[in-house]
Each structure stands twice: as structure tokens, then as C-alpha cells.
Amino acid sequence: MRFALTDEHRGFAEALDDLLGKAEVPSVSRSWANGDLSGGLDLWRRLADVGVTALRIPEEHGGLSAEPIDVVVAFEALGRHLAPGPYVESVVLAPALLTAAGDASPALPALEGLADGTAIVTVAAPPATPFALDADAAQMVLHLDGTALSIATAGDLRVSVDRSRRLFEVLPGEDLARLDDAVVAEALDTAALACSAQLLGAGERALATSVEYTKSRRQFGRVIGEYQALKHMLADVRVALDFARPLIHGAAVSLATKSADAPRDVSAAKVASAEAAYLASRVALQTHGAIGYTEEYDLGLWINKIRALVTAWGTPAFHRGRVLAAITTATA
């Protein structure tokens, strides 16, 4: 057993942090929210260059056939840096659905384009994911209804609390393929896992920003980071994030090994990462005070992102229910 990231993982994470850290992502995200997709699409291509979009594409289609843990590494970075766009959909979910659909329908797009980042596909998968994220950035909108896959038309743009999440209503088309139950379940679980990693990354960033702020902000003659009340709040965030991470890594292992426990483990990861990231965002706001409540200070972008992701890809209640069902069956 070696339950730890490898040097390759760390290298990949550092490369992504480096790329994203220089990309002024908050500003890209603000433009994206306003419908100016150019910066975000440019970032998409640069992430494609380092392999992000190819992760879940089979090697025979020009991809990397990467493991779920690689997805986790990538999406933690995407969450930490706030990259806008349908990454979960196009990088994680669509490849699984399209691979499963195979040649069933020539109407479906080719995997090669997804791999090299020239194509973007978004997916609506009600009930948990009723809208298609960033449909206007995608060449194609898929609709997954149970196991039925179709090409959908994007409808009205809705407004999310995270304005960089451009949610579109969808009008499903004719069924193009019927997928295997297990394949769909695994694909949706991997999407939920990617979202968990995004939450973890966003939570880590909210904590880091808070620590930095409390070390420099002075009130009553000293830096507010000296106050025990703030210290303890921030410590609780550290604890919550530290214990969410192994659940995410564990779920990645379960998915990789096709364990029967994978749904339970993904749900545990989503519950814990949503809770930890949400705590991080609440504490971040509380430690920052009014400045954290402003639109212009970047922290608010993470606060709103986390709020939206908490209920994305299955609400905490849904995932707790799956865990409960699994563990009460197991302990029969």
C-alpha cells in the first residue's frame, strides 16, 4: 500500500499551478461571466497543451487513459485557480459517454477533438445536473436521461450565484445511444469526484487567502491573526480540508479498481469536500469582513463558486443518502 500522490502527480499539480497562477484566472473568470469567452477559451487550449483535456480519452483516440487520481489532481488545481468552463463535462463526463456510445451514432463527435482541446462538449444530466454548463462555449450539448444519450439544443441562459457558471436550459433531441447502466453510473461518479476535487481546491484557496489576510490586516493595534477566535476558525478549516482530501483520494482508488464501494466512496468524498469547502468560504468571509463581501475583491469569486458547487453533481443530502444506503446494506 502506498496511499500518497506520486512524484508524477506532484509534478503535474505544480505544472498546472504554475500555468494557472500566471494566467490571471480571476480576471478571465469575470470576463467569462460577462459572456466574453475568449480568455477562458485561450486558457482551455493551454490546459489542453499540458494534457488536461486528454486525461480521460482512451489512448487509441489520442488521449492519456489517465486514472481517476489524475483527474483529482487536475481538478483540485482548476478549483484552486477558479478556471471557468465546462471542465467536468468535457474532460470527465463526455469522454466516458462518448467512449461508451462508440460508433453507435455517427452524429456524435469524435474523441480526438476533445483530447486535443479543439472541441468542447457540455452535458446536462438531470435530475442532479439539470442545466448544461457553458453551452455557448461548447460545440455540442449532450443530454443524458437515465441511460439515454441525445444531442440537445441549448435554451435560455439562467443566472447562477456563480456568474461564471453559465447555465443553459436544454431541449433534448432524439436518443442516439443507450448506454450501459454501469458505465453511466461510473461516469457520473467520476464527474462528482472531479467536482469534489474542485471544491477541495477552492476551499484550500479560500483558506490560504484568509491566512494571508489575517496576517497583514491590523485592528486594535495588532494583526487580526493574533486573535484566538480567528485562529481557531482557521484551524477548523485546516482540519476539515485535511480530512476531506483522503476521502477524495480513496474514492479515486475505488473508481480505478472498479470497486463495488465506489458509489459510496464518491458520495463520502463529495459530502466531506462540500462541507469543508463551504466552511472555508464562510470562515473566509468572516475573517475578511466587509471586503470579502465585495464583488471586486477576488475572494467573492471563490465564495460564490463554492456555494454553487456544493449542490452540483448531487446535493449533500443525495450523497449522504447513498452512503447511508450502502453502509446499512453492508452491515447486514
Added chain:
Amino acid sequence: MRFALTDEHRGFAEALDDLLGKAEVPSVSRSWANGDLSGGLDLWRRLADVGVTALRIPEEHGGLSAEPIDVVVAFEALGRHLAPGPYVESVVLAPALLTAAGDASPALPALEGLADGTAIVTVAAPPATPFALDADAAQMVLHLDGTALSIATAGDLRVSVDRSRRLFEVLPGEDLARLDDAVVAEALDTAALACSAQLLGAGERALATSVEYTKSRRQFGRVIGEYQALKHMLADVRVALDFARPLIHGAAVSLATKSADAPRDVSAAKVASAEAAYLASRVALQTHGAIGYTEEYDLGLWINKIRALVTAWGTPAFHRGRVLAAITTATA
């Protein structure tokens, strides 16, 4: 509207605090837990002398026909000082049941003895109250099964986390009376209200003890009450207790006015007082450290008492369920 205690209430509370404050109740309670009931029975008689046992007995039977708010005042004091014995049963519940049973059965005891404290009656009322508290201190054990009232025999003594709560199993006898639904409901609600007031009093005492301790205990060269983490914990207890009290008073008003909202209001009071008192006990233990975890330091008596009362007379889940049912009916 005057939503406040009267001077009479305050006088009554002070008299009880005075009496109980001098009675070395923790030591009485320890003896009671060990089966030596003499001190507790003596205290019972002294509380009878100031009217506690007569509160809910009709005037025509030598009682005071007091309002629910008087019960609240008395039971907050009983909870604050930890008086052992079946007060809820004998002072609140039995009078209501026996008054309702009227002359239905000569086998039932007379109210006069309850009023003057010469008789003690305990009651089991499953499912919420499956055991008869302190049956060995009572002249009679009643059993309430739905609306059927019988005289029961005390069985085995069980062990509560609060050892001064001597819980006895009961063997119900023949039905002696069938009571009116509404009377039973009101009687049980008044018992739950009394328990809520006990919880409030116990929580207040746990807070007061903690404040006193943190003002004197020194660690790292200063009194621990200077530490912001402890300050904030204790402040949260103050807030929780301050907002539980008006719910208890409000429920007393609802019961007094025979409001249709009384069950909802009693349940709200029980939920909030249990939560506040439990928080007070947890914070008390945490501020005291190891000494609070000892049997010999009196705080532990309150900690164990509160833990037991949290689930007494209807668990928090039961009472939340009643509130939810009431408010979702009301907002039809």
C-alpha cells in the same frame, strides 16, 4: 401585553433559590443516587412548605391552582439546584391525571396529600417516559398508557447516566380510569414544559459555574477566562440560554390560555432548552478540563443530569417533528 415575570414570580424564584442554595443539594443528590432518600425527602417537605408541591393541585383540594408559568419558575430553580426526586411526575403530571380521573376510582390517592407534600406519586408514561422515576420514593406508581390510567407495581431498578434518576421498570395494573385525550395531552405537555425549565436552570448553573471557574483558574500565567476561545464558547452559551427562556415562557402562556398552538410551543421550548443546556454542559466540561470530568466535583452532576433530561419527556427529534407538523399545517 407584558411578556415578563411579575414581582411575585421573582419573589418565588428567590425564595426557592434561597432555600435550595442552603440545602447542600449536590450532597443530597449523591445520597439519593446511592439509595439514601432521607435528605431528598426532607428537601421535598421543605419545598412543600413553600408551596411547590401544591402548585398544580386545585384550590378545592388544598392546592394553589397555579399557572404553568409558576411551574416554570419552580422547575428552573429545581434544575439549577439539582433537586433529586420525581418532581415533574408528582408536582405536575400526577395532579393533572388524578384531577381528571376525579372520583372515577377510589383506588387512586387523594390530591390533598400531594398538595401538602405528604404523598409522592410517580408516573410512567410510555413511550416517551417508559420508566417510573424514583418509584421507591413514591407512595404510588401510576401508569399512563395512551389515555388509560392504572396503578402499577415498580419492577427492577435501572441505571441512568444521572444516578440520581432512579428509574424503575413498571408492571401496569388494571385500568382504573379512561381520561380525556385533551387532558392527557395537556398534562404531558405541562410535564415537558417543566422538564424544559429544569434544563434551563441546569444550563444556567453550568454556565455560572464555568464563568466562575474560568475567572479563577490560571494557566500560562493568566486566568483562562482571558482566552478569547473560551470567552466565545461561553458567550454562545449565554446566547442559547437567553433565547431558550422566552420559548419556555411563551409555551407557559400557550398552555395557560389553552391555545391550540400549545403542543407546538411546548415542543419548541423543549428543543431549544435541551439544545441550550446541552451546549452549556459541553462548554462547561471543555472550560473546566479534567476536573469537570470527575465524579467528586459537583459539575459532573449537572452534566449527567442534562444528558438524561435531553431525551426525557420526548426526545429532541420527537419535539422537532411536532413543530414541523404544526407549522406545515398552519402555512397551508
Added chain:
Amino acid sequence: MNLDLDERENAFREEARAWLREHVPAEPLANMDTPEGFTAHREWERTLAEGGWSVVSWPAAYGGRDASLLEWVLFEEEYYRAGAPSRVAQNGISLLAPIIFEYGTAGQKERYLRPMADGSEVWAQAWSEPEAGSDLAALRSTAVRDDARGGWVLNGQKTWSSRAAFAHRGFGLFRSDPSQERHRGLTYFLFPLDAEGITVRPIGKLDGHPGFAEIFFEDVFVPDADVLGTPGDGWRVAMSTAGNERGLSLRSPGRFCAAADRLAALWKERGREAPASLGERVADAWIAAQAYRLYTFGTVARLTGGGDIGADGSVNKIFWSELDVRLHETALDLLGPEAELRDEGAAAGGAWMDGYLFALSGPIYAGTNEIQRNIVAERLLGLPRGKR
């Protein structure tokens, strides 16, 4: 111990309820922190004033009804139950007016109260500064005496001024005696936001709307007539406002009770598909709102009996601000995957998310809850101030 209303109170409540039923707009107004919303909310203030409902607790001479504290609470209950709009005039009415009544000159009362009451002049508070947030006494903006012109010259910067993006006038503290520190040597000023030398820079809130602003002062002249209270006495004058802000007047129970009732209705509508645990949280939210309501009636009794709020204002503020967040979190959890939506097509027109974002400011503003907990611990529990 009772919760009975007398005849006058019942009549007052009935009248309010009837008027509100007639006048509350059927459609929600646009957000008050937008140009069109600000206008719509001012119009609503005028409507309220015409009905005599904008400042019920003020003397009739200034457009009020001489309502008792209890009647004010009853009015607020009816107001929120009716789903009436947020009060764009709130800051002036709640924070400034009580000070004008207590410390204002006859001229100030005459000049400012009626336009405040009918929405024609909206006021913004100007307390915080970049380096003086929780630590308000650290403020640095200055007021220099100008005997020649009979007034003061203000310089400096205020921030987090609610409503200032659109409001007409502001009020705040400035250091008028540079030789004094902290709470001493401060003076309370009133000023028009379009005065020469004032620049207002709107700041967007989490919801994207410019709900507050920075205000820059560059040699802004304020005549003596616009000093509130005695020069140098500003801290004491202002703190009575702060007590109000944290205490009864800014957040009446009606708001939370109405929200809890809406939450119960949402549960009734959606609960079947939602996890049962949310039902318990709905119950908890309702219990908390009810506790706040009854607590307020207790406070009314105490204040009516001559008591004062004191540090209990901090207990109050901690409770309502955290209840408000929890209540809205529960609603969002009930909405499931649609929780993140804010548009008009969302449940309740996005009101739950908007209410949530608004609630998030509660534990921060008017003294963070950390400051409030210090106050509760030190003033109510008597714990030593120490170094914290």
C-alpha cells in the same frame, strides 16, 4: 406574563394589515441597489409615508403615529408577513433619526426628518474607514475648524457605506481634535453626498449590486448647523446609534418570522422529494424565529419598564444574524440543484439566494459577531478583558 394585545394595539395591527394588503406591490421591486430599484423603493417610501406607515414610532408632528415599541414590532410583523419591499430609508430612520431626536437642534429636526420619512432624502451611514472596521475608534478622517466660514472642513475616506451609491446625504464621525486619540475628539457630521469635494465610488456586493460605496472627502465644508450634538462628543452620540443598530430597531422579528413561514411553505411544497433531515432544520429555523419574536416581546417589556438594552444588544445581534444564515442555508438545501439560481425563473424569483447573500453580511456588519461575543463575555459574563 401574557401575550395579549389591548384594543388599541389590535386596532393598530388590523389597520396596518388592511393598508398593506391594499398597497404592497404584487410584483417584487427591482433590487434597491440598482438605479431603477432605488427609484422604485423611494416611490414605495413615499407611498408608505402617504399612508402614514413609514415611521410609525415617530411623533405625529414628523409624520409618525406615536406608536409604542410594541406597536412598532406589530407593524413590522405585518409588514414582512405582507411581503412588503425592503426599506431603502432604513439607515436614516433606524440609525440617524433616533440621534436627531435626542441630540438634534430644532432646525435639524425641521430640515431633515420629514424628507427622511417620505423617501425624498435617503441617507447613507459613513462609519468605517479602510483601517477602521471592527476597530471603529481607529478612524482617521479629519474635521478642521473653519471659523471664518462658521463650520468645519472634512478630509479623508469612508468605506462600506451602505446605500451611498445612490443616497442623497450621509452621516459619520470625523476626528475634530487631532490631539486626541481613539474615542475622544470625534465629531458627528451630516453632509450632502453631492457636496463639493465629495467623491462617491460605488462598490459591488457579492450579489453584484453596488450596495455600498467608498466616500472620499477633499476639503468638504460642513456648516456648524450640520454638526449633530456637541463637537468632540461624537463617539457618545454615535454609540447610541450603534446600540440601536445591533439591537431592536434594525432587525425586527417580523422579518425572520415571515422568512420562517415561507420556509415552512417551501418544505410543504418540496419536502416530499427532499431528505427528511431538512424537515428538522426547517423546524429549527422556525423555532429560532419564534424565539427571536418572543425574546423581542420580553425586551419590549423591559424597555417599556424603563430598562435599557445594553450588552444584550450583542446577544440579540449574534442570534438574529446566525439564525438568518441558517434559515437561508436550509432553504437552499431544499432547492437542491436549483439552489444556485438567482434569476426570476428560479423558485420565489431567486429570493432565497438573494436572501442568503444578504444574510451573509449579518455576522459581519454593525460589529462582527466576534466583537459581539467579546462584549457578551466581558460585559454580561464579567470575564476579564485581558489581551483576548
Added chain:
Amino acid sequence: MNLDLDERENAFREEARAWLREHVPAEPLANMDTPEGFTAHREWERTLAEGGWSVVSWPAAYGGRDASLLEWVLFEEEYYRAGAPSRVAQNGISLLAPIIFEYGTAGQKERYLRPMADGSEVWAQAWSEPEAGSDLAALRSTAVRDDARGGWVLNGQKTWSSRAAFAHRGFGLFRSDPSQERHRGLTYFLFPLDAEGITVRPIGKLDGHPGFAEIFFEDVFVPDADVLGTPGDGWRVAMSTAGNERGLSLRSPGRFCAAADRLAALWKERGREAPASLGERVADAWIAAQAYRLYTFGTVARLTGGGDIGADGSVNKIFWSELDVRLHETALDLLGPEAELRDEGAAAGGAWMDGYLFALSGPIYAGTNEIQRNIVAERLLGLPRGKR
């Protein structure tokens, strides 16, 4: 990134599981803090030792199996899953033995380790003093040099000594250099609890059993042979223990995972009558236990790779201690009106309430969670120490 066991590890686990299935007493032993329970638990330690399972991570030379850190974790999982008794020898094995292995003389190892491993000598820790709880460095008990007899004379008082009511021997710090303060000038001593001059006063815990004791020292002679490490170096020696106590060794994930599984079973049995919200809390407890398990595997990987626990031990301690309380609170809530029962007729023989009372000590002992949060904030997050 994997969770695979190799052949040796699988075999180790299977062997442990088989042995435990055979040997774990069918009926729970009496509480170890009672005379009969203490005896029964010592017998169980002997049984464990005879099977070679009492100290799996020790060298074979001292009765262990040279188990790797991972194997130790696996053994603990099996141990708790099998419902095996609490370890009365825990304090010695977890807190003292690592120090003896690191700092002990050959003689000390020879003399103390085997009797510790087979339960014939049970050890009690003696850290705290009445005025030195969280602030351990404030301790005042003294050790005065006695050259004539070749040893030290101890005086003073220790308290909250777990197991001391029945244990045979104790270990703790004493101030051997009165000219030094705080962490300096302390020496680590081993001593028999029946030594001349020692008085042990048992202290009942919340559950009524004497789970700890005060120890009074009046001119107690301890020979040089029973000084652990270098005189004056006691703080450093002891702190490696403290790290252990807070970190991996005292609370293995097996304990919590087994408790979470029992909780799930309880939910399955009683959930139908219980409010649905408790189901979510059951799920949360299981998730937390699973998180702790996986976190531990991560720690094992790091330590095996040469890392050390450091301040992460505080993260660890905060998490398990609070998870333990929540898990047991959930169980009690599931038991409804019977939750308060502790007798044998109660659900699981009262084990839930006993487990709850035990869990309550978690956030207090081995450094309160407030102290741990300070450590996390200052050492891991880098916040300034300041005045707190």
C-alpha cells in the same frame, strides 16, 4: 496511490483476524477501572501476549512481531472490529514504551518491557499537576539529588493519572533543577506506585469509576537506574511521547471504524422508528471514521517515507476526538428515551453511554482541543503567536 495489501500484510491480517475470532471474550469484561475489571483486563493482556498480539509493532525480542506501521493499523482494525476489550496496558505501551526504546538503557529495556507487554505490570502516566494542566511546563513537583544513595528524592503532587488507581508503576516529569523554569531543568522518572512515600488517591470519573487518581509524593527515593534519558532533559524526552499520544498511536482508526459500523447496524435496527435526520448523522459519522482511516493510511505512507507527524498530530487529535463525541451523540439520539440507561439491560449492554462518556474526555485530555487549535493555527498556518 493505492490501498493494496501485499501478501505478507494480508497474511498478517488473516492471522490476526483468526486469532481474535478464537480468543475475544464473548461477554464484555467489567469496566477496567474497577478492581474486578482491572484483573480481567490484565488477564486479557496476558492472553494477548501469549498469542503474540499484545505489542505487534515491538521487536520480536520483546514479545512483538516487528510489525510495520501499516500492519499495526491493520491489527487495530481487526482488534476493534472483533469487539475486543479496551487495553488496560495502553498507557505503558503507547506512551512509555516508545521512549524506553529510544532513550532507555539496556537495563531498563530488560526490566520493564516484557512485564509491560504481558500485563503483569500496568503503567500509569503522571503528567498533570493541580496547577499544570494544559500548561504542563508549569509543573512544580521536585526531584532533589541524593548522591549518597545514588538517586533522586521526589516530592509533590500529580493528578489526572489515568489507571493509577490500580496500576503498578508510574512515569512522569519532575523539576530536578530548581534554578530553571518552564521546560528546562526537568527529569523523566519511573517509579513503583507502592514506593514508600507515595500515596495514591483514586478519583472517580463521570461514569463513577476511578479511572484516574492523584499521586502524592513525600520524599520518594528513585535510583538513578530509573531515570529515563538524561537528567534535565525530561521535557524533550516526554514530548516525543506527547506527539505519540496525540498522533497515531493512541487512537487508531480501527476504534472509530468499528464504532461507525456498529452505529450503522443500530440505525438498521432502529432507524425505522427514528427520525430520518439521524440517518444523515449516521452517514456523517461513518464518513468521518472512513476519512480518519484513509488519513491514517496517508500518514503511514508519509512516516514510512521518512516524514514525521509534527503539528499534524494536532489536526489528527482534533478530528478524532470530535468525531468520537458526535458518533456517540448520534447513537444516543437513536436510542431515544432509553439513551440515558447504562446498565447491562440497556442496548449493547450500556456500551453506547459508556462510549459516550469516554468520548467526552477526548477533547480535553492529551492537550485540550483549544491548545491543539493554537498549534494548528500557529505551526501549520503560520499565524502569529501574539497574545492569543
